[in-house]
Amino acid sequence: MNADERRFEVLRAIVADFVSSKEPVGSKALVDRHNLGVSSATVRNDMAALEEEGFIVQPHTSAGRVPTDKGYRLFVDRLHEVKPLTGPERRAIRNFLDGALDLDDVMRRSVRLLAQLTQQVAVVQYPTLTRSTVRHVEVVTITPARLMLVLITNTGRVDQRMVDLGDVITDDDVARLRTVLNSAMAEKRLADASAAVAELPDQAPPELRDVLIRVCGVLIESLVEHPEERMVLGGTPNLTRNVADFPNSLRQVLEALEEQVVVLKLLAAARDSSTVRVSIGAENEALEMQTTSVISTGYGSDGMVLGGLGVVGPTRMDYPGTMAAVRAVAAYVGEILDGR
Numbered sequence: 001m002n003a004d005e006r007r008f009e010v011l012r013a014i015v016a017d018f019v020s021s022k023e024p025v026g027s028k029a030l031v032d033r034h035n036l037g038v039s040s041a042t043v044r045n046d047m048a049a050l051e052e053e054g055f056i057v058q059p060h061t062s063a064g065r066v067p068t069d070k071g072y073r074l075f076v077d078r079l080h081e082v083k084p085l086t087g088p089e090r091r092a093i094r095n096f097l098d099g100a101l102d103l104d105d106v107m108r109r110s111v112r113l114l115a116q117l118t119q120q121v122a123v124v125q126y127p128t129l130t131r132s133t134v135r136h137v138e139v140v141t142i143t144p145a146r147l148m149l150v151l152i153t154n155t156g157r158v159d160q161r162m163v164d165l166g167d168v169i170t171d172d173d174v175a176r177l178r179t180v181l182n183s184a185m186a187e188k189r190l191a192d193a194s195a196a197v198a199e200l201p202d203q204a205p206p207e208l209r210d211v212l213i214r215v216c217g218v219l220i221e222s223l224v225e226h227p228e229e230r231m232v233l234g235g236t237p238n239l240t241r242n243v244a245d246f247p248n249s250l251r252q253v254l255e256a257l258e259e260q261v262v263v264l265k266l267l268a269a270a271r272d273s274s275t276v277r278v279s280i281g282a283e284n285e286a287l288e289m290q291t292t293s294v295i296s297t298g299y300g301s302d303g304m305v306l307g308g309l310g311v312v313g314p315t316r317m318d319y320p321g322t323m324a325a326v327r328a329v330a331a332y333v334g335e336i337l338d339g340r
Helices: 002-023 027-033 040-052 069-077 085-096 101-117 171-185 191-202 204-224 250-258 262-273 319-338
Strands: 119-124 134-143 148-152 158-164 233-234 277-280 292-301 305-315
Touching: 002 040, 002 134, 027 040, 027 191, 027 250, 069 277, 069 319, 085 101, 085 233, 085 319, 101 319, 119 262, 134 171, 148 204, 158 204, 171 191, 171 204, 171 250, 171 319, 191 204, 233 262, 250 262, 262 305, 292 319, 305 319
Parallel strands: none
Antiparallel strands: 119 233, 119 305, 134 148, 148 158, 277 292, 292 305
């Protein structure tokens, strides 16, 4: 083992001890707890070198050392593999998510599960509508002059809208309307479906034109993104259990988490990839989030990423375990949505 490899082993031991104990780590503790194969003097020299290079820092004069953002980054970058979840953990995830009733339930269960697995704040973004396709449009007669439109996407999202027609419609015309709408929209991306719907009134037989003008106007509204529904947040109390990790900044972090725009930006980079992304401390663009680490990834099916999910926590976190949980939950969410 050369000097660089040995120093990385010392750094890895410091990260492990600090994450578990929350206390600065000294050279004697490293020698006692870890089989580093070198003397205490060598460990002290390695720690001095790591400190000089900015990988660890001494928070107090008489204290041990703690990792810096740069130290955590080196640790994460040199993780050769993310430790796999155990069989019981994987089965528990699958059983918990398989019980979901609909898309909203999938999102709620996913965020609750991720927060429990990681003991951090979990964030799950709803499937991005612009990447979804229309699976089916159902037309239900409420009264002879009122219809309910039910738009169902391939991700399981269901949007219900009422349409007042201003005139009565027969059951036969309702059936024709259903056929026309599905012929125009089924299997199309939402943007393409919106364009197709906009053209329908001009192509309709005269007796359906007025109805289609009203129906298509409502459907186009349904095909537009709803920003207020785009994410679910869970596990915020987990942050308050680690107040010492956020000196003078916990309130800022909590306020930033309430701003969906900030959190969605954190997930934005992960949305376009199925790899797990780790953003540490000052790597986070938002100033309020620079005492946190964000571990995120995209989820989806058939090679299409539909949304992002991840966790937010202090830089002092179990990176291998958290990365494994994020990756596993994302994989199961993708499988579930693919089967709906």
